[in-house]
Amino acid sequence: MQTASALRQGILEGKIPPGTRLTEIRMAEQLGVSRATIRTAFHQLTQEGLIDQIPYTGWMVMSLSAHDAWELYTLRSSLEALASRLVATEIRSGGASAMSTRIDDAFGKLKSACAGGNRKQIADADFGLHRTIIDLAGHRRLAEQYAQVERQVRIYIASSDALLDPTTIVGQHRPIVESLTVGDVQRAIRAAIDHNEQEGEKLVAHLAALGAH
Amino acid sequence: MQTASALRQGILEGKIPPGTRLTEIRMAEQLGVSRATIRTAFHQLTQEGLIDQIPYTGWMVMSLSAHDAWELYTLRSSLEALASRLVATEIRSGGASAMSTRIDDAFGKLKSACAGGNRKQIADADFGLHRTIIDLAGHRRLAEQYAQVERQVRIYIASSDALLDPTTIVGQHRPIVESLTVGDVQRAIRAAIDHNEQEGEKLVAHLAALGAH
DNA sequence: CGATTGGCTATTGTCGACAATCGGGTCCAA
DNA sequence: TTGGACCCGATTGTCGACAATAGCCAATCG
Structure with missing residues (x-):
């Protein structure tokens, strides 16, 4: 509409x-x-x-407190862990090379966006990579619930792009992409959880700083 | 409303x-x-x-196919794993005896419901125990997303109580309750996942049988 | 002086009527 | 016979007006 x-x-x-x-x-x-x-x-x-x-x-x-940020990233961690498990398992068992290709493509877009330096493009490519993995899981409800979390995170990313560091973003996503594309299930789950823990701490700190100002 | x-x-x-x-x-x-x-x-x-x-x-x-049932139970598994981790961690670290008490109470209700034999009461007590654990996690968004999954599962449980076996229900929940109340984080997570895997397989099989009839 | 009650304003909750759209069935023509 | 255009009923989409309610401020009472 x-x-x-x-x-x-x-x-x-x-x-x-x-x-x-x-x-x-x-x-x-x-x-x-x-x-x-x-x-x-x-x-x-x-x-x-x-x-x-x-x-x-x-x-x-929607307005986010530090506790809300904690909720968003613990939840996102669980949802991405599920998606990573499903995708990595599929890549491991089947010869689903199309999946690896799509992940690599999304990662490539993130790399060139970071090289470009445009904040909005970087943010979009970052979310795009995560969303690509979610979509590959073939799980409508997971995708829907993840989208809810993503939109709420975006509210803050957009209004304060303090969470985007172009120099480190690519490196932070590499473990996720590599473990998935080789079908290493356990490492993929771990990479997803670790990534969200890092990002979550950043957002919580950012909100706490705002609350104090 | x-x-x-x-x-x-x-x-x-x-x-x-x-x-x-x-x-x-x-x-x-x-x-x-x-x-x-x-x-x-x-x-x-x-x-x-x-x-x-x-x-x-x-x-x-909402109408559920076998694939929908798979979605519901994989998702529920992830959400309950998160809740179990949070609750077990809290019980382990703090002396949060109130949490253990509430879990034991809910488990007690499930036990007496199974002894009573009333289908609706058993189902309510079953969902009640799970919901108690979710609520104890202190995570609004988790509770909300879990509620969505629970309601969809309930659509089918209500219209076909083939998934309720009063003789095994108590035993199936005991690992969950025990690992949580002693604060064994890893075992609690595993118990939640295992439980959902069992339940999910039952619902998938039930729906597949309906589809074939 | 404090608390409570009463009214007032802004906003949502509810209603019935009309417009836009979809799906299916029919009719016509090639 | 078959393909397509068209029409028609059913249903949602949109609208403006009225009713119900919450929050605020002032006046009143203890």
């Missing part, structure tokens, strides 16, 4: 910052549609994990 | 079987409310994973 897309983009690009209160009436006027249309869009965004409803009061752009 | 609760109950108790097509107009007449109210209820149930929307066509009660 068009109006949901507009709002999603605004939130994900940081134009509508976390904690912003959204009212149906104002949004309806602003976008030139009726409240019913806004309402379905808000329901959609709620399902995507981007906003929250407060009965008889309004809607709020 | 009242109307969402009525529909949820109907679906979870099997009165509205999987695959049923729901139309806003008929539901509105049937429950004596307007379409707008039904619509928000449907959006709520969609977020809960109980129904699906088909644009310009209607809404359908």
Whole structure:
């Protein structure tokens, strides 16, 4: 839906910052549609994990505390560990070379994005690599739940690209890619968990610093 | 919301079987409310994973194939493994005796339910024990995502209680409870995974048998 | 002076009517 | 016979108006 897309983009690009209160009436006027249309869009965004409803009061752009960041990265760790197990197992058993190719392609895009230096491109390529692995698992519900986590993480990555260090990103993802493409199940699971632990600590620290400022 | 609760109950108790097509107009007449109210209820149930929307066509009660069952149990396994890790770690490090108590209580209810023999009570106690562990993890997003999986599993458990064997249920849960209450992290994780593997195979087999009938 | 009650405003919750869209069936023509 | 265009019923999508509710501020009472 068009109006949901507009709002999603605004939130994900940081134009509508976390904690912003959204009212149906104002949004309806602003976008030139009726409240019913806004309402379905808000329901959609709620399902995507981007906003929250407060009965008889309004809607709020999801806002993350340090504890929320901890939740996101512990959850993401578990979901990526499952995906890594499934993909690595498939690569190990079958000769699924198409899977390895797609992972290598996504990793290649990340490498050239880091070489380029464009923050948005780097972030997109980073998320793209992770999403490629998730999609390869052939697990709709896993993909859906992962997408919810990813979108919430993106809210913060977008509004504060303090978590992107172009010089280290490629190296941090190499263990994940290599263990997967050779079908080393145990190492792939471990690599996914380790990666999320590192990233999670960074986001928690970042949010704690913001909270203190 | 009242109307969402009525529909949820109907679906979870099997009165509205999987695959049923729901139309806003008929539901509105049937429950004596307007379409707008039904619509928000449907959006709520969609977020809960109980129904699906088909644009310009209607809404359908979630229907599970054998592959869907595989998805549910692999996902549940990962989520319960995470919860088990968190809870067992907490019990090990702190003297969180309240946690052990709540787990033992839930296990006690399961035992007496199995002794009683009432299917619905057994199912509720079974889900209750798992939910207790999830809740103890202190992880809102984990609880929410787990709830989605649980509700979808419940759709089938309710409509075909072939998966409940009162004589073995208690024994199947004992490793989970014992490893958690003594704070054995690794064993707790393993117990959670093993349990889900068993249950998943049962549901897959059940669905495959239905598909063949 | 503090707490409680009452009303007021802003916002969501609910409603019925109309517009847009989808799917299937029919009719016609090649 | 078969392919395709068209029409029609059913259903959701959208709209504006009214009802219900929460939160706030002030007035009142102890």
